Amino acid sequence: MHSLSIAEIIDKLRKKEFSSQEITQFFLKRIQQNDQKYNSFISLCEEQALTQARAADANLAAQTAPSALCGVPIAHKDIFCTEGLRTTCGSRMLQNFNPPYNATVVENFLSAGAVTLGKTNMDEFAMGSSNETSYFGAVKNPWDLRCVPGGSSGGSAAAVAARLVPGATATDTGGSIRQPAALCGITGIKPTYGRVSRWGMIAFASSLDQAGVMARDARDAALLLSTMASHDHRDSTSMDRPREDYSRQLDKPISELRIGIPKEYFDQGLNAGTEKAVQEAISSLTKLGAKTHAISLPHTHLAVPAYYVIAPAECSTNLSRFDGVRYGHRCENPKDLLDLYKRSRGEGFGAEVKRRILVGTYALSSGYYDAYYRKAQQVRRLIKQDFVDAFKEVDMIVGPTCPSPAFEFGAKGDDPVAMYLEDIYTIAANLAGLPAMSIPCGLVDNKPVGLQLIGNYFAEGSLLNAAHQFQCHTDFHTQTPKDLT
Numbered sequence: 001m002h003s004l005s006i007a008e009i010i011d012k013l014r015k016k017e018f019s020s021q022e023i024t025q026f027f028l029k030r031i032q033q034n035d036q037k038y039n040s041f042i043s044l045c046e047e048q049a050l051t052q053a054r055a056a057d058a059n060l061a062a063q064t065a066p067s068a069l070c071g072v073p074i075a076h077k078d079i080f081c082t083e084g085l086r087t088t089c090g091s092r093m094l095q096n097f098n099p100p101y102n103a104t105v106v107e108n109f110l111s112a113g114a115v116t117l118g119k120t121n122m123d124e125f126a127m128g129s130s131n132e133t134s135y136f137g138a139v140k141n142p143w144d145l146r147c148v149p150g151g152s153s154g155g156s157a158a159a160v161a162a163r164l165v166p167g168a169t170a171t172d173t174g175g176s177i178r179q180p181a182a183l184c185g186i187t188g189i190k191p192t193y194g195r196v197s198r199w200g201m202i203a204f205a206s207s208l209d210q211a212g213v214m215a216r217d218a219r220d221a222a223l224l225l226s227t228m229a230s231h232d233h234r235d236s237t238s239m240d241r242p243r244e245d246y247s248r249q250l251d252k253p254i255s256e257l258r259i260g261i262p263k264e265y266f267d268q269g270l271n272a273g274t275e276k277a278v279q280e281a282i283s284s285l286t287k288l289g290a291k292t293h294a295i296s297l298p299h300t301h302l303a304v305p306a307y308y309v310i311a312p313a314e315c316s317t318n319l320s321r322f323d324g325v326r327y328g329h330r331c332e333n334p335k336d337l338l339d340l341y342k343r344s345r346g347e348g349f350g351a352e353v354k355r356r357i358l359v360g361t362y363a364l365s366s367g368y369y370d371a372y373y374r375k376a377q378q379v380r381r382l383i384k385q386d387f388v389d390a391f392k393e394v395d396m397i398v399g400p401t402c403p404s405p406a407f408e409f410g411a412k413g414d415d416p417v418a419m420y421l422e423d424i425y426t427i428a429a430n431l432a433g434l435p436a437m438s439i440p441c442g443l444v445d446n447k448p449v450g451l452q453l454i455g456n457y458f459a460e461g462s463l464l465n466a467a468h469q470f471q472c473h474t475d476f477h478t479q480t481p482k483d484l485t
């Protein structure tokens with residue numbers, strides 16, 4: 001049963017080959033039996049899941065046209081608030097936080113009848129590219145347990161890769177959907193900024209954060225995204241656009257598709273095996289009729305430096321609410337108010353989060369704001385303009401998702417800059433607010449490689465279609481880690 005796609009689960013639920021309660025129980029048990037190996041979940045919610053599954057079964061029996069995901073079990077990244085279910089954001093700070101409400105994303109899945117199995121592990125406050133910063137321990141890559149799954153949505157990625165769950169939500173501020181999707185050999189999409197509501201999603205860097213989905217293939221990702229993406233008046237940056245059924249946009253030939261290959265994405269930092277797999281994937285796209293164009297995104301080298309000013313600046317203000325009074329962990333027996341603030345924050349946050357708060361506070365402080373924050377925003381504008389210019393010539397931009405396959409634990413632990421360079425190909429799409437996805441396109445040393453597709457604003461449908469066409473003619477997305485039981 002674990003090898004079924006979401007599309008197949010939907011079909012079998014309709015045909016009554018199994019009930020939602022049966023498939024929910026199956027996956028809960030599978031997680032309980034296997035997740036010690038991966039540590040991909042922080043919390044499971046068996047009782048709630050079974051109640052939701054029972055309701056879904058009743059709807060499936062009573063309704064002539066239940067919503068597509070009715071009865072389908074999924075997991076949420078532990079960054080989305082879930083009513084009455086602990087939401088930690090991977091941090092000691094929120095170790096005991098039980099939200100009184102659901103994030104809009106969670107609500108959208110619940111009202112479609114999907115079943116929540118639990119909450120997935122992640123880098124603390126979504127800061128990281130390896131899942132090593134989680135207070136709840138690192139997540140292991142199902143393809144090689146000595147290696148990282150990527151981050152920050154490593155729990156969701158590993159859970160889907162190990163087939164512990166058919167699909168999961170995730171978030172992407174600088175690559176946290178695409179990079180772990182690439183490293184775990186699954187499909188992930190980050191939509192256009194504003195397409196999915198951020199309400200109830202714990203904020204890291206608000207002008208960059210965007211929620212999306214992870215699944216085994218583009219068809220499943222389309223099903224999930226169609227349910228997830230909606231306008232939300234509670235999020236002022238949510239775009240007022242009608243819902244879309246992305247599943248209906250998957251049958252277009254790509255013979256007219258113009259794909260741009262940015263020369264900056266094939267620089268000397270790119271692993272040779274990764275480059276080969278990506279080049280072969282591009283050839284497969286051209287065999288399907290797509291036409292390649294050499295393009296340039298000249299400000300690519302400035303994306304990582306600009307991001308590491310803007311994201312920490314925004315995180316330093318967003319995380320100021322966690323002070324032990326308004327939100328979060330409170331230290332024992334404080335001497336006075338200042339001691340309470342200092343020790344609560346000192347104990348509640350891990351090293352990477354503290355580093356970002358320090359950098360961000362510095363960049364925003366008077367006298368430095370113009371030199372750093374304003375400058376970074378100006379650079380961001382140039383990066384966006386590169387894409388606007390490129391999309392005059394091409395419909396989609398294609399390249400690697402990450403510079404190399406999954407690395408070993410500790411490999412970049414002492415060197416934050418080496419870790420930050422993991423996102424060198426993913427960050428620009430966040431700075432520009434563009435939709436982008438990663439799909440599996442090969443193995444190097446038995447570890448997956450991701451192909452990145454970046455689309456124009458609100459072109460999620462064409463991205464998913466191109467990915468689906470690729471997946472109809474290749475089988476990388478069906479491969480699983482060797483020792484999967």
Ligand code: GLN
Nearest residue numbers: 126127128173174175176
């Ligand atoms: N790895 C990047 C960071 O640490 C991106 C994280 C994310 O997208 N949430 O900031």
